[in-house]
Structure formats: structure tokens, C-alpha cells
Amino acid sequence: VLAKHKKLGFPGVVTFFDGVRVAWRACPHAEQFVNKGKEGFPTRTFMVGGDVNQIIHSVGGSHPGSRNDLTIAKHDPYLQQMHVGVLHCDVQVEMYTGVDDETHTVSGAVSVTDAGFHRWTVTQFPEKNPSDIWLSRWSKRAESCRKPGSECIYGQLKRKFRILSLPFTFQDKVCVDNCFRFLVSLHNRLKRFYGLDTIGERATDWKQPRLDLDDSRIARDQSSDVELPHLVD
DSSP states (O other): OHHHHHHTTOTTEEEEEEEEEEEBTTOOGGGHHHHBOTTSSBEEEEEEEEOTTOOEEEEOOOEETTOOHHHHHTTOHHHHHHHTTOSSTTOEEEEEOSSTTOEEEEESOEEEOOTTSOOOTTEEOOOSSOSSHHHHHHHHHHHHHHTTTTHHHHHHHHHHOGGGGSOBOOSSHHHHHHHHHHHHHHHHHHHHHTTGGGTTSSGGGOOOOOHHHHHHHHHHHOSSOOOOOOOOO
16 A cells, blocks of 8 residues: 555555545434534544545544544544554655755655644645645645545445435444444455455556656646756656
8 A cells, every 4th residue: 555655656655534424314312413514414424544446444433423524533543543653653754855856764654634634744635725836736636646545435335335325214323333334344345356456556557657748737837937847756
């Protein structure tokens, strides 16, 4: 997984995090207020972490739908273990310093999220309005690569399992958690059964980048006439 993400331009990235909300029709009346979020009806939120092959790595326990990603991130076991340096702490990543192609070693794996998370080292997310051109290019690429490993996963789950297309009718939220995790397990088994988890492990799965075309496209979109330097392979 680390090797695939490195080829995409994200060295040290082990997973992509995003919050997933499922409708809860049978929510008890006493808990409707705390579980009713921006959707206007009771929901339960899961923190889902996956990779570029859409294999789900982690699904924490569900949270009330009124909680945002900032609060859920503080209670997610997988993300917290990465944050405190317990999980993936042995990963060594070579990062460019930006000066004469020098590199330095960074310890610990990170994740790519959306802008609704904490500014932690393990949660890297695209900037909305970056002023630096290199940060702008990285942000666009991060947003493009993050969606298959987070948001698109839930779309696949809904297409595979009809129960997710309808609100849950379990009155016990533990049953909601168990059902969602069971469907995630089936999703991973199907991916591995059809060999979709191995995409990217062969050289023929990748296309060589045309950096000259990328630079010309960005130069055309920029209003200034500043000449862009070439990327270092």
C-alpha cells in the first residue's frame, strides 16, 4: 500500500480517512436530537479508512450523526494510534527539503483526509485556497486520489448491498455497527476474491507521466507570465 501511494505522489501515506453517515430510521425518540445532523434526520457516523485499491483498513464504532469529523477523530482508535505514534511508527519516508534536491528521513506513516480534520501530522489534507503553486498542484492531486479511497468506497457499498440504500431499522445501535462492519468485511473479501486489491503491483498498471504537458497546462491556466520550474523525478 505504501509503495502504491508513493507512486501516486504521496510517500508515507497508508490510508485515506473520511466520515460516512448512514440513516437510522428506528432511532429511539430520546436519542433523536443527538443523532440528528445536517441531513435533518437521525444518522450514525462511521470513520472509514481505506486505500487506493478501495480496501477498507479500519471502521471504528459509530458516532451520533450530530458529531463532526473533528470530534470523531479524537475517538477513533485507528487514527488516534497513528496520532500518538503507536501504529505505523516504524515507517521511514524520504522527503524532499526543497533545497538542491536534498532529502531527510521522516518517521511514521500519515493519512490524507478532507479539510474537516485536525491539523495533525498524520492528517494531511488539501488546502482550499493555496497561494503557492506547488501546494495548489499537490492539493488538486490529493483531492483526486483521496476520493477513491474514502468517498467512493461508500458508494460501492451502497451499490452492492441494498440494506445501505435504505435507513436502518435496528433499534439497537450495536446492531447497526455490527451490520455495517459485516458488510465492510464482505466488501474486502469480494475485492480480494476478484484480485482487485493487487492493482498497482505490476509495472503495466502504471502510465509514465508527461511532466512537460502538465507544466504547459498549468502555465496556460495561470494569469502571470512566471516561468515554472520542472519537477524532479
